[in-house]
Amino acid sequence: MATSEILEVSDPSRLPAAPVVSVLMVAYNHEAWIGAAIEGIVGQEYADGFELVIGEDCSSDRTREIALDFQRRFPNLVRVITSAHNVGPAANHARVIAAARGSLLAFCEGDDYWCHPGKLAAQARLLQENPQAAMVHADWVRSRRDATGAWQHRPEHSEHARLPLRHLQGDLFHAFYFGRILRTCTLMVRRSALEAYKAAAISRPAYRFEDTVINAYLTSRWSVAYWPEVAAVYRESPGSLLRSGVASKISFLRSSLQFDSDARRFFADRADYPQAYRWELAVGMALWALKGRDLAAFREAVSDLWRHFGILGGLRAGWETLALRLPRARRRREGQR
16 A cells, blocks of 8 residues: 655634534545535534545546535635555544544545435434444435436435435444444534544454444444435445456455454454354355355355354354345335336
């Protein structure tokens, strides 16, 4: 991972002296989408003081130019963190967290956007009212390209429709890995909780992701609050880690399996560690390996399933997975009628 001197473009005289919330945005080659992402943040109806910290990682398109234009237009809100050379997603994410001044941190990557102007105010209030909660999340929708190339989403088909509250608030350690629930673009997190995570051993290995690791740690130590409104739109943009081809997907799943091995040791005090997580990873790896005709990866995945689950354990883990995913399957069938 390359390193580079951090450069900041901001106007300290116009920014809030002590923002309650720092909104963190990492951006790389997001020219087509970052304008909408920033608009959704600067349009928030929040009176207690917040800032937007954009980590621009030397994009090859107009991403930096657009970010700097918003900084000039909104000097009371926007800070742009960049450098002379690309540092990669992990370092970019780390430097915006380090630059943040708020006690509460919210997240929105440059290809997603917020669709509710009350998101910051409502989530900050929920954390103030629930001191035992380390974070708060909200409902969201997916945006995909249609046959014409236009981005489309259906607000009435939110990702949390039909999910019971036990999967959305309170103790969510059993579902920390389930991407429909703790979607990053909907989260607001206490800075103190994130600092505790950074000090923990589980944060130190270099996995190909960090959001699941953070969610695992925070849900194991604190409860989660929930705001039941559609707050964000998640774009399934091309070129992302999970949409960069079969080899990238298999590499991601291998890294996830390594995290699961580490997590089982780190969370040994939690009898409710979700066994279905590894089952989903190994089954997913087997299916992607078949698609890519990667015989070695397929054998690795099948061997992992047998070693960790056997027949009865695999059936139990499969049932746990079905219990989380069944509501979505029902909604899909109803939408096709």
